[in-house]
Amino acid sequence: MEWELASPGGSCSECGRSFDDRQDYWSAIFPAEDGFSRRDYCADCWRGPVDGMFSFWRTQCRREPAPPKRFVNNEVILEFFERLCEGADPSRAKLRFIMAVLLLRKRLLKEKSRRRDEKGVFWVVECPALGKSFEVRDEGLTEEEVADVLHEIGSVLNVRVDETHETDAAGEANLV
Ligand SMILES: [Zn+2]
Known part of the structure; x- marks a missing residue:
């Protein structure tokens, strides 16, 4: 990718x-x-x-000294994910999965259930902001593979990918 x-x-x-x-x-x-x-x-x-x-x-654009850096808002990331899910393009399967991991960490998605069929394990996730549910196949990636791609996504979309929780620290994201 x-x-x-x-x-x-x-x-x-x-x-x-x-x-x-x-x-x-x-x-x-x-x-x-x-x-x-x-x-x-x-x-x-x-x-x-x-x-x-x-x-x-x-x-x-923010030049130095610029912190806090301006990141794209959540709507942009959600729309990006939604577009990925609309097209069932198999070459985007890994990306869909990694975006789902990111959005779960950011608490923009909630995991509802998992199901398994002959094609693999699927996460059923709900997006309260969009009022929609999505199914994402678990691509079985290692933590390193996820981290690598997240880093690239972060630089292209200007999203913060290194912090797991933006608003509160309750609970644990233990999905990867
Ligand atoms: Zn120009």
Whole structure:
């Protein structure tokens, strides 16, 4: 699975201009051959969603000293996961599973049950924010494999993947 940043330095991938501190810009995810790539656009170059765009969001550039870093909001991550689940593309199976792990850790999904059939073990998860349930096949990945991909997802989606709980520390996420 490959993840690619088209403009890692914080610049527009169309006109090449660097983003200024506090400048609003757009990020979009495109499916790539074996993963996803992200392109960033300044407001002048943003033309709205185009065919083939997997998901997109608006964000703001923060230069140093910038903490706390601005991360995409939960809606972006949830929409990304929802899109992954809509297409039953087998090449995305690992990614669906890893996104489910991430969202369970972030408590954006709740595990309802597990079922097993001839195709494997499936986690039935519920997303209260979307009012939907999803089935995700357990890909049987090791903790290291999950951590590797989560790191890449984190840099492309600008999501915090290293903290298991954002709002409270009750309970334990013991899914991986
Ligand atoms: Zn531009």
